[in-house]
Amino acid sequence: MKRRALLALGLLFPLPALSQPRPPAPALRPATLSAQDRSDIGRIEAYLNALRAMRARFLQVAPDGQVTEGNAWIQRPGRMRFEYDPPSPLMLVAGGGNGLFYDKSLKQVSYFPLSSTPLGILLSENLKLAGEVTVSAVERLPGQIHVVLYRTASPGDGTLTLVFADGPLSLRQWMITDPQQRETTVSLFNVSLGSTFDQKLFDTADPRLRE
Numbered sequence: 001m002k003r004r005a006l007l008a009l010g011l012l013f014p015l016p017a018l019s020q021p022r023p024p025a026p027a028l029r030p031a032t033l034s035a036q037d038r039s040d041i042g043r044i045e046a047y048l049n050a051l052r053a054m055r056a057r058f059l060q061v062a063p064d065g066q067v068t069e070g071n072a073w074i075q076r077p078g079r080m081r082f083e084y085d086p087p088s089p090l091m092l093v094a095g096g097g098n099g100l101f102y103d104k105s106l107k108q109v110s111y112f113p114l115s116s117t118p119l120g121i122l123l124s125e126n127l128k129l130a131g132e133v134t135v136s137a138v139e140r141l142p143g144q145i146h147v148v149l150y151r152t153a154s155p156g157d158g159t160l161t162l163v164f165a166d167g168p169l170s171l172r173q174w175m176i177t178d179p180q181q182r183e184t185t186v187s188l189f190n191v192s193l194g195s196t197f198d199q200k201l202f203d204t205a206d207p208r209l210r211e
Helices: 003-009 035-050 119-123
Strands: 053-061 067-075 079-084 090-095 098-103 108-113 133-141 144-151 159-165 170-177 183-193
Touching: 035 133, 035 144, 035 159, 035 170, 079 119, 119 159
Parallel strands: none
Antiparallel strands: 053 067, 053 183, 067 079, 079 090, 090 098, 098 108, 133 144, 144 159, 159 170, 170 183
16 A cells, blocks of 8 residues: 555554564553543533534644645545645545545555554444443643543454543544554644535545536
8 A cells, every 4th residue: 555545544454564663552441431531421422412513624644744735524424524625635535334535646556444444433323432442541731631541342453542632622632552562643623613514525436426
């Protein structure tokens, strides 16, 4: 897979090794949650389940430090679109439980199940940070709350860290960490909530057929 494709997939998947493999991370375990942790998790669940539509600019930092930007549309449940700024030809779209990665310049399309991606957690219809999702850490910084998650059935896939501004609560960043501790960070800015989107944005039919 070409390097630019790996950069785009870093939004969704832990990136495959590109150099000497690193030792795997220690085994993940559920966090021992305090009363404050449980209260904050409850607030986060309520916030995310009330979040129906978001448009934002995104800035992505790859494990090697390479920085890219683009536009993001998120519509819960289950829909998203990420378009990288030119000259990058990359696009990611999800809808109806499936997603596609499209390289416009190479005319290459790859499909994937949304349930296999860390962002599938964020886009689920009735998000619950328990059961199928395990919280491994809740961290607080001034004005921020960080929640580290992994899929209960597949902890070896890596972790998703959601970063919220607090006061009021709002999603501002996520980090995807793979089993070798390589981290891809996506930050959101110029965020607009509650928009109405053209549903064609989330069409996962082969885009080559429309060109």
